[in-house]
Amino acid sequence: MKRNDIFRFLPIIITSIGLTAGCGAHLSKVEMGDKAVDVGADKSGGKNIVAVPDEKVVTEDVKTSGMGAKGSAAAKDYKSLGANDELTKTARESGTLYTIHFDYDKFNIREDDKPLLTKNAQWLNINPAVKVRIEGYADERGESEYNLALGDKRARSVERYLEDMGIIKDRLATISYGEERPVDPGHNEDAWAKNRRAEFKIAN
Amino acid sequence: MIRASRCVPVFFALFFLSITEARARVYIDLSAPSVKKLQVAVQEFRDVSPVTSVDSGRIKKELIDALDTDLRFSGLFTITESGANIEDPSKSSLEPDAINFKNWRVIGADTLLKGVYSVDKDRLTVEIRFYDCVNEKQVLGKRFTGAASNPRRLIHYFSDHLYEELTGRKGVFTTKILFVSDRSGEKEIYMSEYDGMNARRITFNRSINLSPHWSPDGNRIVYTSYKKGQPHIFSLDLRTGKDAVVSEKAGINIGGRFSPDGRRLAMTLGLGADKSSELYLLDLETGQYSKLTDNYGIDVSPSWSPDGNKIAFVSDISGNPNIFVLDLEGKSDNKQKALKRLTFSGKYNSSPAWSPDGRLIAFAGSENGRTFNIFVMRPDGDGITQLTSDGNNKNPSWSPDSRFIVFSSTRKGITSLYIMQSDGGGLTRLQTGVGNEKTPAWSPFLE
Numbered sequence: 220m221k222r223n224d225i226f227r228f229l230p231i232i233i234t235s236i237g238l239t240a241g242c243g244a245h246l247s248k249v250e251m252g253d254k255a256v257d258v259g260a261d262k263s264g265g266k267n268i269v270a271v272p273d274e275k276v277v278t279e280d281v282k283t284s285g286m287g288a289k290g291s292a293a294a295k296d297y298k299s300l301g302a303n304d305e306l307t308k309t310a311r312e313s314g315t316l317y318t319i320h321f322d323y324d325k326f327n328i329r330e331d332d333k334p335l336l337t338k339n340a341q342w343l344n345i346n347p348a349v350k351v352r353i354e355g356y357a358d359e360r361g362e363s364e365y366n367l368a369l370g371d372k373r374a375r376s377v378e379r380y381l382e383d384m385g386i387i388k389d390r391l392a393t394i395s396y397g398e399e400r401p402v403d404p405g406h407n408e409d410a411w412a413k414n415r416r417a418e419f420k421i422a423n
Numbered sequence: 424m425i426r427a428s429r430c431v432p433v434f435f436a437l438f439f440l441s442i443t444e445a446r447a448r449v450y451i452d453l454s455a456p457s458v459k460k461l462q463v464a465v466q467e468f469r470d471v472s473p474v475t476s477v478d479s480g481r482i483k484k485e486l487i488d489a490l491d492t493d494l495r496f497s498g499l500f501t502i503t504e505s506g507a508n509i510e511d512p513s514k515s516s517l518e519p520d521a522i523n524f525k526n527w528r529v530i531g532a533d534t535l536l537k538g539v540y541s542v543d544k545d546r547l548t549v550e551i552r553f554y555d556c557v558n559e560k561q562v563l564g565k566r567f568t569g570a571a572s573n574p575r576r577l578i579h580y581f582s583d584h585l586y587e588e589l590t591g592r593k594g595v596f597t598t599k600i601l602f603v604s605d606r607s608g609e610k611e612i613y614m615s616e617y618d619g620m621n622a623r624r625i626t627f628n629r630s631i632n633l634s635p636h637w638s639p640d641g642n643r644i645v646y647t648s649y650k651k652g653q654p655h656i657f658s659l660d661l662r663t664g665k666d667a668v669v670s671e672k673a674g675i676n677i678g679g680r681f682s683p684d685g686r687r688l689a690m691t692l693g694l695g696a697d698k699s700s701e702l703y704l705l706d707l708e709t710g711q712y713s714k715l716t717d718n719y720g721i722d723v724s725p726s727w728s729p730d731g732n733k734i735a736f737v738s739d740i741s742g743n744p745n746i747f748v749l750d751l752e753g754k755s756d757n758k759q760k761a762l763k764r765l766t767f768s769g770k771y772n773s774s775p776a777w778s779p780d781g782r783l784i785a786f787a788g789s790e791n792g793r794t795f796n797i798f799v800m801r802p803d804g805d806g807i808t809q810l811t812s813d814g815n816n817k818n819p820s821w822s823p824d825s826r827f828i829v830f831s832s833t834r835k836g837i838t839s840l841y842i843m844q845s846d847g848g849g850l851t852r853l854q855t856g857v858g859n860e861k862t863p864a865w866s867p868f869l870e
Contacts, residue, residue: 323792324739324743324744324792360771360792360793361744361771361773361789361792362723362724362737362744362773362774362787362817362818363633363634363861363862364633364634364647364677364678364691364723364724364737365721365723365724365737365739365744365773367633367647367654367675367677367723368675368677368691368693368699368700368721368722368723369721371674371675371693371699371700372699372700372721375693375695375699393674394652394653395654395675395693396631399610399631400631
């Protein structure tokens, strides 16, 4: 990499370091086209991170970690549901709303989660510019394709619930990750219960 | 079953009289209830390179190791352990006339393998002969040339020839296995040889990559990937490296499987308009989708019957995941009649895999929804037989000759790939060196 290239990319690097600091995004591997280049063992003290030729890739790293840091200036202006409103705090800090959970091999909304979904819907009502992505997940048991379809059903079940509460469909998107990306990597009932979930990610 | 040795001369005579006839006449009848193994001695291979390369020792070791793997895997041979040095390898000849077969018979070897190899820069030539020690004749002699970086591959080619010579059937030694591992940080697709060796990563997109499957000609694979955000189905041409999107409908596009004629792809789509995920067929020539299922349940993991007329799949319309079979021919007449449920016991039945010979469907089933085992059943759902009992065993995939099943298992802790015979015997762990290997897909016969 030539020296002037380093300067050309420097603003991007600084930006990405700023965005990724403390949010778990890792830059040990950078992407060039469709090939991963390991710079983890680089002896230049990390300077070769500059070798990232594609701004987009670094941006994606931040996005996939789901951090609120990427949120627009409008993020600071979220309307609150009132004093001691945890939800607005969560939205500001992590770009998420309340996560809800499911029973084994089920996609119906549990009674104990309905108040949380109602809160999410109320919050979306007073923040009409916000769009959310509902992510459906399954626990690791069973088969990965079935779990993908199950996560899809869970996400869509939550989407319908919010639509029924008056949130227009244009503000809602769904994605299923199936058994991928568990919040708890354990192989026990506690971990599985945590992983059977639908997350709300603020998408704009 | 092996013919008794006194019958062997007749068979040899036929081989030498007519090469074309030879294919139909076999030494070992694999359809017999039990196969008596041949005793084979393997002579140490000799380096006949004009100039001995620094890699000579490594190459020799890899050649012998691969031959040993193939011979054991074939199920046709018992290797005579003391056979390595009956003759001085540096002086022994490959010509049948110069071999003292009596010495080999004394140590119990019915048959004998000898080989020489030669390295020329990055090219390796291997010549291997297979002899019948009883009749003191050569049965097979082959010479292969290929990359010196992968000596094992040349042995696999030889093993295919040897297997076909002895059984009249194609060998699987040059086939490959696709699988998924998250060892790089995210789930990516890998490909290894049938024995797990020479595993290499073939996707590098750092999203989530799942469900690799082969095209019937073995030239392409399809897989599910999140590299564009939502799960879409992509194809990767293994010869050119060209990667292309196959299905990117809104919602989930997962688990594509080529029809046996390669013209259609069965998959699961989760279109917003559908009540839930449904099975679809995509005509790869016209780009037209047709819907196969229409219910409130989850419908996933299609597996084609080898004649292309039926699809086994997993559905939870019965309450929990079970295996159903859909008759594509009868579909237009009567939807109810076209759909038949195959599994009725256990809590969770998944991953049906129709054997290439059409005789069995393998699947992963669980009594408690946690621990899975591999089963086989007939395509009508009868004759369910459990093949595994140790660890968590999932995602069976058949060898193209229908003799073996590869699957993932946690029996040694970390998830690894294992191969077993279709009756559950001869379990072998694949040493891919990758780790956490899942959802294997065994290739068809490759050119």
